[in-house]
Amino acid sequence: MTLIEERRLVEVRNVRHHYGKAGGDLLVLDDVDLTLFDNEIVGLLGRSGSGKSTLLRSIAGLIAPTSGEIAFPRGPDEPATTVSMVFQSFALFPWLTVQQNVEVGLEAKRVAPAERRRRALAAIDLIGLDGFENAYPKELSGGMRQRVGLARALVVDPSILLMDEPFSALDVLTAETLRTDLLDLWSEGRMPIKSILMVTHNIEEAVLMCDRILVFSSNPGRVTAEIKVELPQPRDRQDPAFRALVE
Numbered sequence: 001m002t003l004i005e006e007r008r009l010v011e012v013r014n015v016r017h018h019y020g021k022a023g024g025d026l027l028v029l030d031d032v033d034l035t036l037f038d039n040e041i042v043g044l045l046g047r048s049g050s051g052k053s054t055l056l057r058s059i060a061g062l063i064a065p066t067s068g069e070i071a072f073p074r075g076p077d078e079p080a081t082t083v084s085m086v087f088q089s090f091a092l093f094p095w096l097t098v099q100q101n102v103e104v105g106l107e108a109k110r111v112a113p114a115e116r117r118r119r120a121l122a123a124i125d126l127i128g129l130d131g132f133e134n135a136y137p138k139e140l141s142g143g144m145r146q147r148v149g150l151a152r153a154l155v156v157d158p159s160i161l162l163m164d165e166p167f168s169a170l171d172v173l174t175a176e177t178l179r180t181d182l183l184d185l186w187s188e189g190r191m192p193i194k195s196i197l198m199v200t201h202n203i204e205e206a207v208l209m210c211d212r213i214l215v216f217s218s219n220p221g222r223v224t225a226e227i228k229v230e231l232p233q234p235r236d237r238q239d240p241a242f243r244a245l246v247e
Ligand code: ADP
Pocket: 019, 020, 026, 028, 046, 047, 048, 049, 050, 051, 052, 053, 054, 055
């Protein structure tokens, strides 16, 4: 029994999503239910075309579900939840430098230029791109491009990070390095992120990174099973009780 009730950060309830006009439409999500708690990394595993990206885009607020509810519970004094997203294809602007791409993350917010620059450089530094501020995406490797994608997501100090197959466009070694770096930042508490929801096709990656794995069925997409990962997860390794056991 836990003494403190687990805090819910995201509640997806009965979400349906159609593409196209009524008649010839495609039902992609059907009655999706999903809860994201504080301090967890959750994996979303499912076939291609099952609606995982659609679900993430809905949670990010990039599209509106046809029906259902996506809520971000918070206390009365807490600021609105900030959600950031990282894309498989990086989604960088090729005509902008690394720093400019990261500053795009702040565009919707009214942040003064000096502050924008300060925050962009801090995010670039955090993610290991120090010295590449003025480079263009085409001058960077895939791994570095995805670091730019991560910096752009982190620059707004999100509490929820959504990642849509963030490592699948990268070779195995690059993916592993980036995963490890991200997990280090997470376990050391160097990002303000409270929880991560990540789509992946890679079950090994899901087991290594996630506290829970949600299995997504297709036609239409829905969460049909949950796997709890019982391995010590990155955050637990910082726990004094866990350390006492292993040290
Ligand atoms: P996944 O990420 O699981 O591969 P997606 O959410 O990308 O699945 O897509 C789910 C289904 O919705 C697919 O059949 C896809 O072709 C379709 N789809 C995705 N985006 C759109 C769109 N903007 N307009 C019409 N159909 C779409």
